Amino acid sequence: MATASERVPVELCKGVNGLDKVVLREVRGGSAEIYLYGAHVTSWKNEHGEELLFVSAKANFKPPKPIRGGIPICFPQFSNNGTLEQHGFARTKFWSIDTDPPPFPTSTSNKAFIDLILKPTEEDMKIWPHSYEFRLRVTLGPGGDLMLTSRIRNTSADGKPFSFTFAYHTYFSVSDISEVRVEGLETIDYLDNLHNKERFTEQGDAITFESEVDKIYVSTPTKIAILDHEKKRTFVIRKDGLPDAEFEFHSAKALFPPI
Known part of the structure; x- marks a missing residue:
């Protein structure tokens, strides 16, 4: 039987190495954990307590290193180009809880949410001279x-x-990668990072993983499905305002498509 504290929809507490984190809980038993360091989602569990995200056993929860796994926020770049650190600096900054957020398209009946905000410091402006919220x-x-x-x-x-x-830059927890397929990208063009970003068109009725993969699919549909046959689990990804999707496979335990 759940205690009163376990039923609290939003809880601010301490995580690994004393870092502040927020725990969200929904009525059926699902949960999510978000670290203020990087605004980083490190856990997402379903009502059965099964973890849906992958976080490396070697994940470093010690700033200024980024947390490895979960859902890193890549901003203001998703690459290793230019003078900024790879995938930008948002994932290695301490975010604040937003006490005055603008209206968001979230149901007012849902209480399990948290608003975070990041603003540039004077030091940030030296490496990326743009003012933003x-x-x-x-x-x-x-x-x-x-x-x-x-x-x-x-x-x-x-x-x-x-x-x-x-x-x-989402890392999903999956079973043996040979049991995983991605649907919804049929006939979509992609840039193959393993072949100097040469452009191809997806020919199969689904993406499967038999060897190393690193592809950027362009102008993708708003709905993509990741099917894990061994776990009998399907991730349905719905997105808006993010036209491209990259799928990478480098290990038998992690599939990480930044969407």
Whole structure:
């Protein structure tokens, strides 16, 4: 029988190495954990207590290193190009709880959500000279669905535009990779990072993984499904405002598509 504290939909507590984290709980028993360091989702469990995300046993919860696994936030770049650190700096910054968020498309009846915000410091402006507010809402739905909503606003005094790239670099927990297939990307063009980003068209009726894979699918549909036959589990990914999807496979225990 659950205690009163276990039923609290939002709880701020301490995580690994004393880092602040937020625990979201929904009525059926599902949960999610978000560290303020990096606004990083490190756990997402269904009503049976099964972990749906992969976090490496070697994950470093010691700043300034990023946490390895879960859902890192890649901003203002998703790459290792330029002078910024690989995949940007948002995942290695301490975010704050947003006490005055704008309206978000989240049901008012749902209480299991947290609003976080990131603003640049003077030191940040030296390496990326743009003023912004990055707001993130993480919501755990009554049925256990996890939704991340990002809003990035230009706050520069002169209103000068800037460009950036962004990704949710999600690591899903799956069984043997040979039992996994991805559906919804049939006939979609992709850039193959293992072949100098040469462009191809997906020919199969689903993506399967028999060897190393690193592909960027362009202009993808809003719905993609990841089927794990061994676990009899399907991840249905719905997205808006994120046209591309990258799928990588480098180990038998992690599938991580930044979507």
